[in-house]
Amino acid sequence: MAQLLLVEDDVLLGEGVKSALEQDGHAVALAHNAAQAQKLWQAVRFDLCLLDIRLPDGSGLDLCAGFRQTRDTPIIFLTANDADEDVVRGFRMGGDDYVTKPFAPEVLRQRVLAVLRRTRGTAQIVRDQELEIDLERQTVRRQGEPIRLTATEWKLLERMVRSRGRVLTRTMLLEQIWDVEGSFVDENTLSVHIRRLRQKLEPDPHNPRYIVTVFGLGYTFGEML
Structure with missing residues (x-):
C-alpha cells in the first residue's frame, strides 16, 4: 500500500x-x-x-x-x-x-x-529487537508475536512511522486520520487511540519508546534501536 x-x-x-x-x-x-x-x-x-x-x-x-x-x-x-x-x-x-x-x-x-x-525501495519493514512493522503487508510483531491493530490504530501508526523524524501535531493527526475521510472527532478520541497503541506496542506504556510525546506540540515516532 x-x-x-x-x-x-x-x-x-x-x-x-x-x-x-x-x-x-x-x-x-x-x-x-x-x-x-x-x-x-x-x-x-x-x-x-x-x-x-x-x-x-x-x-x-x-x-x-x-x-x-x-x-x-x-x-x-x-x-x-x-x-x-x-x-x-x-x-x-x-x-x-x-x-x-x-x-x-x-x-x-x-x-x-x-x-x-x-x-520505492523494496524494504518496507521497520524493526528493532523488540518490534517489527511491515508497512507493505500492514502487519506488526512484538518479540515475534503478531499484534492485532484496529484499522484506525494501523492508520495512526503508519502515519507516524512514515513521518518518523518529524513531529506530528495533534491537529495534523486528527486531520489525516479522520477529517480527510469526512469524520470529525475531538482530541480525546486521539488520546484514546494513542493510549491503546502504546499498550499494544510499548514494553513499558508509561515510558514510551515508540509513540513519543513532544510536549506542547504532538507526537513523534521514536528511533528504532
Whole structure:
C-alpha cells in the first residue's frame, strides 16, 4: 500500500480516480485546490502525488516546484494539456510522468504502479529487537508475536512511522486520520487511540519508546534501536 496525494479540482473525476486507486489498497488523500494540497503535503509524507495542472487557486506546475524544494516524492501530472511544450515543461518542473485527460482508470492505475516500482525501495519493514512493522503487508510483531491493530490504530501508526523524524501535531493527526475521510472527532478520541497503541506496542506504556510525546506540540515516532 502507498500513501497517495491526489490534487484534482473536478470533484467527480477526483472521487472516481480516488476510488480506482483505493481498489489497489492505496490510501488516497484528495485535495481540490492548491491550498488544500499544500496543507496535506506539509502534514503527510506521501509516496506519490498525482497533480492536476489547472487549479482554481494556482498552477500545478508552481505547486510541483514548491513540493520539489522539500521532498523528492514522485509526481504524475494529470492534465488536458497535451502539447509537446506543456509536457516538456512538466518534466522540467520535476514531474516523473504525464497523463493526459481523458484517460482510462486502468491506464492510470498501471502508471501509478510503474512509478512506485521505480521509486520505492523494496524494504518496507521497520524493526528493532523488540518490534517489527511491515508497512507493505500492514502487519506488526512484538518479540515475534503478531499484534492485532484496529484499522484506525494501523492508520495512526503508519502515519507516524512514515513521518518518523518529524513531529506530528495533534491537529495534523486528527486531520489525516479522520477529517480527510469526512469524520470529525475531538482530541480525546486521539488520546484514546494513542493510549491503546502504546499498550499494544510499548514494553513499558508509561515510558514510551515508540509513540513519543513532544510536549506542547504532538507526537513523534521514536528511533528504532
